[in-house]
Amino acid sequence: MRNLFLFFRKHYFYFLFLLLEVISLSLFFNYNEFQGSTLYTLSNSIFGSINATFNNVSEYFSLRKTNKVLVEELAKLHSRLPEAYYKADTNCYYIHDTLVKLEYTYISAKVISNSTNKRNNFLMINKGKIHGIQNHMGVVIGNKIVGQVVSVSRHFSWVMSLLNKDSRISGKFKKNNQLVNVEWNGGNYRKGQVKEIPKHVVIKEGDTIITSGNSDIFPEGILIGTMSDFTVAPDENFNYGRILFSTDFNSIGYVEVVVDLMRKEKEELKASFKSQ
Amino acid sequence: MTSRTVLLNIVRFVFLIFFQVLILNHINLGGYINPFFYIYFILLLPFSSPKWFLLISSFILGLGIDLFTNTPGLNAAACVVMAFARPFTIRIISSGPESLIGDTPSLKNQGLKWFLYYSITLILIHHATLFYLEIFRFTEFFATFLRVLLSSAFTLLLVMISEYLFYPKEE
Numbered sequence: 001m002r003n004l005f006l007f008f009r010k011h012y013f014y015f016l017f018l019l020l021e022v023i024s025l026s027l028f029f030n031y032n033e034f035q036g037s038t039l040y041t042l043s044n045s046i047f048g049s050i051n052a053t054f055n056n057v058s059e060y061f062s063l064r065k066t067n068k069v070l071v072e073e074l075a076k077l078h079s080r081l082p083e084a085y086y087k088a089d090t091n092c093y094y095i096h097d098t099l100v101k102l103e104y105t106y107i108s109a110k111v112i113s114n115s116t117n118k119r120n121n122f123l124m125i126n127k128g129k130i131h132g133i134q135n136h137m138g139v140v141i142g143n144k145i146v147g148q149v150v151s152v153s154r155h156f157s158w159v160m161s162l163l164n165k166d167s168r169i170s171g172k173f174k175k176n177n178q179l180v181n182v183e184w185n186g187g188n189y190r191k192g193q194v195k196e197i198p199k200h201v202v203i204k205e206g207d208t209i210i211t212s213g214n215s216d217i218f219p220e221g222i223l224i225g226t227m228s229d230f231t232v233a234p235d236e237n238f239n240y241g242r243i244l245f246s247t248d249f250n251s252i253g254y255v256e257v258v259v260d261l262m263r264k265e266k267e268e269l270k271a272s273f274k275s276q
Numbered sequence: 277m278t279s280r281t282v283l284l285n286i287v288r289f290v291f292l293i294f295f296q297v298l299i300l301n302h303i304n305l306g307g308y309i310n311p312f313f314y315i316y317f318i319l320l321l322p323f324s325s326p327k328w329f330l331l332i333s334s335f336i337l338g339l340g341i342d343l344f345t346n347t348p349g350l351n352a353a354a355c356v357v358m359a360f361a362r363p364f365t366i367r368i369i370s371s372g373p374e375s376l377i378g379d380t381p382s383l384k385n386q387g388l389k390w391f392l393y394y395s396i397t398l399i400l401i402h403h404a405t406l407f408y409l410e411i412f413r414f415t416e417f418f419a420t421f422l423r424v425l426l427s428s429a430f431t432l433l434l435v436m437i438s439e440y441l442f443y444p445k446e447e
Contacts, residue, residue: 013327017360020335024356028349035412
């Protein structure tokens with residue numbers, strides 16, 4: 001220990017230089033947008049490829065569970081195919097139906113890095129710009145919510161998980177369509193906070209909360225979770241409670257990115273109002 | 277260091293920051309020449325100043341300039357690199373600590389040749405760090421190189437003029 005101190009004292013000039021240079025450079029990269037973002041994209045692409053390699057090895061350990069989930073999903077989808085339905089009428093008519101137009105498609109992606117123990121948690125997925133992912137797309141797993149894309153590089157995307165202090169999802173109660181906001185205040189990764197429950201709404205434990213469709217990011221009906229406790233706040237305008245997330249963020253392997261095919265139209269509509 | 281030199285250095289520090297920020301930062305000849313005269317302060321710090329003082333005062337100098345130019349950390353980083361290189365440069369240029377006359381690395385004390393080597397090296401290091409950090413990519417490598425050379429030449433010119441004008445031979 002003493003030798004360590006002596007070493008530092010002898011070469012203090014170099015260490016002081018390193019310290020001051022690191023301080024200047026961190027100030028520099030933090031407050032100058034161009035350099036900061038260049039460094040960020042550079043480190044993201046390096047980080048992404050390292051993580052993808054590492055993940056290739058670690059995914060072998062969860063193959064059995066992934067297999068089981070996939071087989072179940074397959075069975076569920078099989079049952080939706082037209083062949084599974086009993087044809088009551090042997091005459092088939094093809095109707096060109098413009099009432100129903102495809103609005104959402106899903107891009108499947110693998111999660112190559114995840115965290116649930118920090119205050120702000122993010123995931124990295126292995127699809128990026130060249131696969132059609134763009135910023136602010138929602139990410140789901142089956143019909144359960146995961147988060148939204150906040151940054152995209154060529155081959156990878158950075159997703160802000162629901163377990164993040166900046167994450168705020170507009171949800172509604174499935175039974176009566178009342179709008180609420182869902183956030184996460186840190187702590188237990190299975191539970192989040194529901195804010196702004198109107199006072200006149202009757203809540204029971206186990207009530208399902210789904211996405212309201214009011215945001216541009218998630219389609220309506222994605223499962224967020226179920227109410228686990230509920231507090232009446234007598235001197236505020238809204239009640240609040242806790243929600244048990246239906247998504248287990250610790251065991252996410254494959255996710256789907258929601259592509260809103262009509263997003264451009266929706267954004268142009270909003271922009272045209274603003275410019276009026 | 278006598279209290280006179282300390283006071284002199286403080287005055288120099290403040291004056292150079294203001295001169296740089298108020299006058300020189302608005303000079304932009306031909307788009308390539310941006311003089312950074314404030315590094316004269318680092319050039320003129322006495323030989324007997326402890327090394328930590330060199331680093332910390334250049335850091336504060338750079339930070340002071342950055343405050344006014346809204347580029348946090350850019351000048352500070354370049355000044356710290358220059359201060360780091362200073363003792364090394366002095367050791368290389370002089371033939372030994374005995375050959376240095378007096379305490380100040382000024383033109384009158386050390387001679388033209390020594391002073392030229394000393395200031396050109398340090399000015400080039402500072403300007404190179406500054407311009408390359410600012411642009412932060414490789415695509416305009418040679419244009420930036422030209423900027424480094426031209427701005428260094430102009431800064432050197434300003435330094436030389438100040439040396440002849442302001443400093444008579446000291447102890």
